[in-house]
Amino acid sequence: MTLNLVPFVSVERMMQLVLHLGVERVLCDLAAEIEADFRRWPAFDKTPRVASHSDVGVIELMPTSDGETYxxxxxxxxxxxxxxxLQTVTAFGLLADVATGYPLLLSEMTILTALRTAATSAMAAKWLAPAGATSMALIGNGAQAEFQALGFKAVCGITEVRLYDIDPEATAKCVTNLAGSGLRVVACGSPEAAIEGAQIITTVTADKQYATILTDNMVGAGVHINAVGGDCPGKTELHRDILLRSGIFVEYPDQTRIEGEIQQLPADHPVTELWQVIAGQTPGRTDARQITLFDSVGFAIEDFSALRYILAKARQTGHFDNLDMIADPDDPRDLYGMLLRAACRP
Amino acid sequence: MTLNLVPFVSVERMMQLVLHLGVERVLCDLAAEIEADFRRWPAFDKTPRVASHSDVGVIELMPTSDGETYxxxxxxxxxxxxxxxLQTVTAFGLLADVATGYPLLLSEMTILTALRTAATSAMAAKWLAPAGATSMALIGNGAQAEFQALGFKAVCGITEVRLYDIDPEATAKCVTNLAGSGLRVVACGSPEAAIEGAQIITTVTADKQYATILTDNMVGAGVHINAVGGDCPGKTELHRDILLRSGIFVEYPDQTRIEGEIQQLPADHPVTELWQVIAGQTPGRTDARQITLFDSVGFAIEDFSALRYILAKARQTGHFDNLDMIADPDDPRDLYGMLLRAACRP
Structure with a gap:
């Protein structure tokens, strides 16, 4: 075992890996991995992410551990x-062995975050959306859109996506990319047209400001809202009145109250933790006319699940490189000696 | 500019870079960089590190930002x-551009942490040690020891180090590695022998437990104690009575009260922030008979200084590689299209 080398999944390797396995299979596998980790939620160390805000954006670290892997x-x-x-969101991630603190994997996570976010959304909808949902409105057709569409197809059996974006070029890009996916793709000229007949409404816009992508009168009884874009302080997508009519499901309340749609509500407004639904501790959707809302902001456990999956698949397929990231002197106390001896090498 | 590539300083590249510049020059440069950043301390975002503890160790993330660089x-x-x-401590670090969130540098930091810790210790002693100090006791002769010895030589003009470790092999390794350094190196059979005549006492042992490397009667008037090894909850090196006799200087009180020697003292025990001494806001050593104690635990700003230095030197010397870590689609909204097009490549 070469202690100094850390398996590294670059952007190129991630694309090879995902294409080798197939996007929809990866989305299904990730949804299953995330669901399994949500079911054992109490086993994880949980902390709100550590955010460094500036005028133009935020940089965050999202750690977690299940006691064996960090x-x-x-x-x-x-x-x-x-x-x-530039990308609105870029990311990379790391797994480490809790017993030694040594890294196990370094991976790009720009692509992987898009995949895990879509897989989490689809997994939540599997538990919360009305039975027999086949049509999804997809408002916001940026970098995350196709992943959401394919996630809901693969995990929830959605057959139609109804696209809307304030920029028609974004919608056109999405239409092109989803051609041949097996989904019926409908480009719409307004949010109202997009949600027509949809049992699921996904909002995934990117403005860092309080926005109102959906107003109260647009949302009918029984729909499931998958609110993905509102994910930091000051950035929301839904009118407050919609929240007041909805059963609200969240990942980790401490974080969602700061970052999610519910930052618009009092801190004691009742919400349900999604993991409790999955673990059978509390009901999900209570009746066919209820509006369910998954107020998604993204949580560290989803990244943990995704990284563990990628490590396993990278090992199986060989789609990784080795990175010389950890100093490994012959005698662990002789770090300086390692440096001295390097000077003597040709 | 290739947006997807992140400069990466591997372990091998770090050794090349340090040997190219010379260890003592790097230690002097780092001490100067760290001192300059301590002088502008209020400009930094500061937070206690985010620690994940287990029975056998700890994994930590240490973020900071000066508003331009994260x-x-x-x-x-x-x-x-x-x-x-295995190494007791391994590390890597990252710099990013606050304006875009894009990474600027990924670097090994096992070697760099050893260098920056020694540079910080020596920089603190420059401000706190008694005038004309030439001899340093070095208790704990593990991976950090030679770096401390050379840092105090280069920055403070120390000419003699007096070594002690409970394991004589560690001391022997240190003697061998420091031969030819220009330091007078004295291997001692007890901590008492090591501190004989030393104006500076450095403790850098690694036990994760309350230990008493120094007892009260061992420490005479006027010495400077550089306490490096006590750096997490439950891990201390000095008897409490020494602390009560000393002027105590710390990096960041919120963190040091949790992790440093002063975890043994009440939370309101007075301490001085080292940056205030450097910025001229408060005196350092007040008289020749005062015992000064630098209760070092390591703070994120020191790593920030070190990473910025390495980025500059790596660019100057070419001692880095490029890492394909950030997805860079032609259209930033077309992340999925990038994946689709990768499937068409040969």
């Missing part, structure tokens, strides 16, 4: 990046 | 690793 993600959110030709 | 370090502390042939 994981964290570095992720930024900079809505104005798009205008500069 | 940095964090991943570091573990596992005292029992040594018996398994």
């Amino acid at each position: 994981g964290f993600k570095y992720v930024n959110g900079h809505p104005s990046n798009m205008k500069k030709g | 940095g964090f370090k991943y570091v573990n502390g596992h005292p029992s690793n040594m018996k398994k042939g």
Whole structure:
């Protein structure tokens, strides 16, 4: 065993790995992994992410541990990046062995975050959406959109997506990318048109400001709302009145009350933790006319599940490189000697 | 500019870089960089590190930002690793651009942490040790020891180090490695012998438990104590009575009260923040007979200074590689399209 080498999944390797397995299979596998980890929720160390805010964005560290494996993600959110030709969200992550503290995996997570966010949304909808849902409105057609569409197809059996974005070019990109996916793809000229007949409404816009993508009169009885875009202080997508009519499900209340749609509500407004629904401790949707809302902000355990999956698949397929990241002197106390001896090498 | 590539300083590259510049020059440069950043202390976002503790060790994330650049370090502390042939402490770190959230540098930090810890200790002693100090006791002769010795030589003009370790092999390793350094190196058979005539006492042992490396009667008037090894809850090196006789200087009180020697004292015991001494806001050593104690636990700003230094030197010397860590689609909203197009490549 070479102690100094850490398996590294680069962007290129991640694409190879995902294409090798198939996007929909990865989304299904991730949904299953995340669900399994949500079921054992109390086993994890949980802490709200550690955020460093600036005028233009945020940089966050999201750590967790199940006592055997430790994981964290570095992720930024900079809505104005798009205008500069940069990603709004970029990320990478690490797994480490709790027993030794040695890293087990370093991985790109820009692509992986898109996959795990969609897988989490679809997994939540499996528990919360009305029975027999086949049509989803997808409002916001940016970098996350196709992953959401394919996640809901693969995990929930959605057959139609109804697209809307304030920028028609984003919608056109999405239509092109989803051609041949097996989904019926409908480009719509307004949010109202997009939600027509949809049993699931996904909002995944990126403005860092209080926005109102959905107003109260747009949301009918019985729908499931998958609110993905409101994920930091000052950034929301839904009108407050919708929240007051909905059964609200969240990942980790301490974090969601700061970052999610419910930052618009009093701190004691009742919410249900999604893991409790999955663990059978509390009901999910209570009747066919209830509006269910998954107020998704993304939580460290989802990244942990995704990184563990990628480590297993990378090992199986060989889609990784080795990174010389950990100093490994012959005698662990002789770090300086290792440096001295390096000077003598040709 | 290739957006997806992040400069990476591997262990091998770090050794090349340090040997190219020279260890003592790097220690002097780092001490100057750290001192400059301590002088502008209020400019930094500061937070106690985010620690995940287990029975055998700890994994920590240490973030900070000066509003332009963001940095964090991943570091573990596992005292029992040594018996398994592993490093007690391994680390890596990252710098990112606050304006975009994009990483600027990924670097090994096992070697760099040893260098920055020694540089910080020596920088503190420059401000606190008695005038004309030439001899230092060095108790604990593990991975950090030679770096401390060379840091105090380069920054403070120490000419003699007096070594003691409960394991004579560790001392012997240190003697060998420091031969030819220009230091007078004295191997001692007891801590009492080591501190004989020394104006500076450095303790850098690794047990994760309350230990008493120094007892009260061993410490005479006027010495400077550089307490490096006590750096997490339950891990201390000095008898409480020494603390009560000393002027205590710390990096960041919120963190040191949890992790440093002063965890043995009431939470309101007066301490001085080292940066205030450097910024001229408060005196350091007040008289020749005062015992000064630098209760060092390591703080994120020191890693930030070290990473910025390494980034500059890596760029100057070319001692880095490029890592394909950030997804960079032609259209930032078209992350999925990038994946689709990768499938079409040969």
